[in-house]
Amino acid sequence: MLSKNVEKALNEQIRIEAESSQVYLSMASWAEVKGLEGISNFMYRHSDEERLHMLKLVKYVNERGGHAHISDLKAPKTDFGTFQKMFQELYEHEIFVSNSINELVHVTLQEKDYATHNFLQWYVSEQIEEEALARTILDKINLIGNDKGGLYLFDRDVQQITVDSAAMDPGA
Numbered sequence: 001m002l003s004k005n006v007e008k009a010l011n012e013q014i015r016i017e018a019e020s021s022q023v024y025l026s027m028a029s030w031a032e033v034k035g036l037e038g039i040s041n042f043m044y045r046h047s048d049e050e051r052l053h054m055l056k057l058v059k060y061v062n063e064r065g066g067h068a069h070i071s072d073l074k075a076p077k078t079d080f081g082t083f084q085k086m087f088q089e090l091y092e093h094e095i096f097v098s099n100s101i102n103e104l105v106h107v108t109l110q111e112k113d114y115a116t117h118n119f120l121q122w123y124v125s126e127q128i129e130e131e132a133l134a135r136t137i138l139d140k141i142n143l144i145g146n147d148k149g150g151l152y153l154f155d156r157d158v159q160q161i162t163v164d165s166a167a168m169d170p171g172a
């Protein structure tokens, strides 16, 4: 059985994962209307992954005798300026999510909820990989600069980059 504090903190994380999914969906849509097809596909996939992160938490809370709450979400912005700025925002957003996972892990220790602590280790590892993925992409963007051919190749290749491939990239 979850303590009230752990349940509340998990519900907060459910909202954050759902909002992450919305943020990346908005980025996908922005990239799509700009004709950045590869970047858009990458963001659509990322948005789906965040929804799965949310669902995993929903299932866990309900399985442990709590009640997962599906709440209002903050609307993400619709204009991201440039794709370089957009990926910088993605990176900063992932750091925000990592901090929130760390806070959540802290609550489970305070409450001596070792089962939830154990469950959350998946999220801890996932955040390390997501941050590495975002950094790999930012490094690639810096290398390209304003080279048009480089931009074309980046848009083509970014859709192949996954959390797993970034983890294997020695430059990551």
Ligand code: OFO
Residues within 6 Å of the ligand: 017, 020, 049, 050, 053, 093, 094, 097, 126, 127, 130
């Ligand atoms: Fe849920 O991992 Fe990104 O935010």
